[in-house]
Amino acid sequence: MTDDxxxxxxxxxxxxxxxxxxxxxxxxxxxxxxxxxxxxxxxLWEFLPRAGLIPESLLPPLSTVAATFWDMLLxxxxxxxxxxxxxxxxxxxxxxVALAVPIGMLxxxxxxxxxxxxxxxxxxxxxPPPAWxxxxxxxxxxxxxxxxxxxxxxxxxxxxxxxxxxxxxxxxRYLASARVFGASEFTLLRxxxxxxxxxxxxxxxxxxxxMGLVMLVIGEAYGGRMGIGFLLGxxxxxxxxxxxxxCMMVTGxxxxxxxxxxxxxxxxxxxxxxxR
Amino acid sequence: xxxxxxxxxxxxxxxxxxxxxxxxxxxxxxxTIPDGRIVSLLGPSGCGKSTFLEILAGLQAxxxxxxxxxxxxxxxxxxxxxxxxxxxxxxxxxxxxLANGVFTDRPKHDIAMIFQDYAVFPWMTALQNVVFVxxxxxxxxxxxxxxxxxxxxxxxxFYLSKVGLAGAENKYPAQLSGGMRQRLxxxxxxxxxxxxxxxxxxxxxxxxxxxxxxxDDLLYLWEEAKGNASxxxxxxxxxxxxxxxxxxxxxxxxxxxxxxTVRNRIPVDVPRPRARTDPEIVAIxxxxxxxxxxxxxxxxxxxx
Numbered sequence: 268m269t270d271d272x273x274x275x276x277x278x279x280x281x282x283x284x285x286x287x288x289x290x291x292x293x294x295x296x297x298x299x300x301x302x303x304x305x306x307x308x309x310x311l312w313e314f315l316p317r318a319g320l321i322p323e324s325l326l327p328p329l330s331t332v333a334a335t336f337w338d339m340l341l342x343x344x345x346x347x348x349x350x351x352x353x354x355x356x357x358x359x360x361x362x363x364v365a366l367a368v369p370i371g372m373l374x375x376x377x378x379x380x381x382x383x384x385x386x387x388x389x390x391x392x393x394x395p396p397p398a399w400x401x402x403x404x405x406x407x408x409x410x411x412x413x414x415x416x417x418x419x420x421x422x423x424x425x426x427x428x429x430x431x432x433x434x435x436x437x438x439x440r441y442l443a444s445a446r447v448f449g450a451s452e453f454t455l456l457r458x459x460x461x462x463x464x465x466x467x468x469x470x471x472x473x474x475x476x477x478m479g480l481v482m483l484v485i486g487e488a489y490g491g492r493m494g495i496g497f498l499l500g501x502x503x504x505x506x507x508x509x510x511x512x513x514c515m516m517v518t519g520x521x522x523x524x525x526x527x528x529x530x531x532x533x534x535x536x537x538x539x540x541x542x543r
Numbered sequence: 544x545x546x547x548x549x550x551x552x553x554x555x556x557x558x559x560x561x562x563x564x565x566x567x568x569x570x571x572x573x574x575t576i577p578d579g580r581i582v583s584l585l586g587p588s589g590c591g592k593s594t595f596l597e598i599l600a601g602l603q604a605x606x607x608x609x610x611x612x613x614x615x616x617x618x619x620x621x622x623x624x625x626x627x628x629x630x631x632x633x634x635x636x637x638x639x640x641l642a643n644g645v646f647t648d649r650p651k652h653d654i655a656m657i658f659q660d661y662a663v664f665p666w667m668t669a670l671q672n673v674v675f676v677x678x679x680x681x682x683x684x685x686x687x688x689x690x691x692x693x694x695x696x697x698x699x700x701f702y703l704s705k706v707g708l709a710g711a712e713n714k715y716p717a718q719l720s721g722g723m724r725q726r727l728x729x730x731x732x733x734x735x736x737x738x739x740x741x742x743x744x745x746x747x748x749x750x751x752x753x754x755x756x757x758x759d760d761l762l763y764l765w766e767e768a769k770g771n772a773s774x775x776x777x778x779x780x781x782x783x784x785x786x787x788x789x790x791x792x793x794x795x796x797x798x799x800x801x802x803x804t805v806r807n808r809i810p811v812d813v814p815r816p817r818a819r820t821d822p823e824i825v826a827i828x829x830x831x832x833x834x835x836x837x838x839x840x841x842x843x844x845x846x847x
Contacts, residue, residue, distance in 0.1 A: 449643050451645060452642050453645060
């Protein structure tokens with residue numbers, strides 16, 4: 268790493284980071300190996316329904332889906348729906364992470380805290396998040412708070428348990444070496460436990476994103492007026508297969524994009540792992 | 544001055560039948576180390592010398608006995624009666640007895656320790672590693688006495704260059720070689736200018752040439768501290784007889800474990816600087832080898 272890496276500031280720095288991000292995120296897609304698989308798949312998708320090998324009403328060809336996407340973008344305010352979903356998703360994600368990471372860290376750090384609260388999560392976590400839907404609707408009614416709560420439930424447990432496990436597995440040598448020099452428990456948590464568990468925390472956030480999206484679709488399909496899951500539910504009610512496929516692909520794209528962001532954050536913050 | 548008074552350490556473990564079993568790691572070790580001495584603890588593997596070193600550092604509580612550093616108790620011994628045990632457990636309910644405090648960084652004693660596998664933090668650069676411990680050490684001082692960040696970085700850089708790591712300040716431990724990582728651990732220990740340095744087989748993982756160089760570096764820094772009227776006690780656990788004799792003022796030999804206890808204390812009264820091939824040094828080495836050899840041959844005598 269050269270010195271000007273540190274000195275670049277402002278818009279140039281931003282552009283450089285964006286470049287790095289897109290290189291990391293899109294790199295996989297533009298490899299020859301993957302294109303060799305993707306292009307035939309896309310061609311099959313286009314031509315199998317057109318040739319009548321698969322009924323077009325069940326699997327609309329790629330071009331139809333693309334046209335529908337464009338149509339939804341222009342006339343059904345798809346962007347607004349996506350923004351709505353994303354907004355709720357980020358609130359839920361923030362809430363869940365802000366609770367799960369500290370609680371997980373405390374549980375991993377101290378046996379007594381663990382003895383008090385771990386059994387609670389062990390009882391609650393096996394309840395599949397979709398099973399919360401009816402209760403949530405009764406308590407919160409249909410609206411943003413219900414969606415946010417459902418998504419938080421989905422994100423909370425994977426983040427909590429992975430963080431807890433990562434913290435608990437911290438190498439005692441590192442703790443000992445910090446303690447000899449006088450580190451307090453809080454310093455240990457901030458400077459030793461956290462970084463030692465960093466990999467598993469990021470991993471847990473990725474699982475959290477996936478679970479959150481599951482709950483996003485489920486929650487919005489159950490009620491609401493906005494959001495990508497709502498569009499999907501509507502498409503289901505009117506049996507509009509191209510619309511369904513657009514919603515599926517948009518949700519998939521959101522998940523992929525968020526996970527790529529997390530990967531990039533990990534790459535940037537865990538530089539020490541790169542040299543290995 | 545370090546005073547260890549009849550230190551014993553028992554562990555309970557579970558044997559292959561699933562029953563609890565006692566294990567004596569250290570048995571009744573008493574040792575007094577005056578200021579400015581280098582002492583080596585030597586003995587076969589599993590004789591409890593590393594455990595003893597950790598007890599000295601306050602990283603494990605002794606089952607019996609007490610360690611005092613300059614008259615101050617390092618860790619209170621584990622309770623011996625059931626009632627005391629309950630009391631002890633209640634007191635350390637939320638926080639381990641080893642902890643320095645919940646929010647304030649405060650070293651209990653002026654000790655630095657170098658671990659066998661370095662234990663430098665892989666997520667910090669060499670400089671950050673040293674600055675981290677410097678900050679921990681200065682946290683106990685009054686606000687006006689605390690050095691600024693720039694001062695700490697300067698000091699860290701100074702000690703890094705002292706052990707020959709100038710230019711590697713911004714590298715992560717994973718990018719350093721084994722010997723360099725060892726020197727980083729050494730710089731980290733020296734930078735806090737401690738009165739006591741404890742080392743657990745510090746040079747075990749570096750090659751022979753590198754090891755001799757590190758030993759000489761260590762002696763040089765130790766002499767320098769002595770010259771500045773701030774003598775350092777170095778307590779070192781070692782497997783390596785020539786290393787122990789060459790470096791130390793006194794070699795403490797542990798009997799084979801389990802239940803290591805002090806078997807011999809052999810003073811090395813050879814003035815420094817010493818030569819590795821000095822006949823006196825070699826004679827002491829051979830004596831120690833003979834003792835260890837005897838222990839190996841008579842091993843059955845030690846097992847009950």
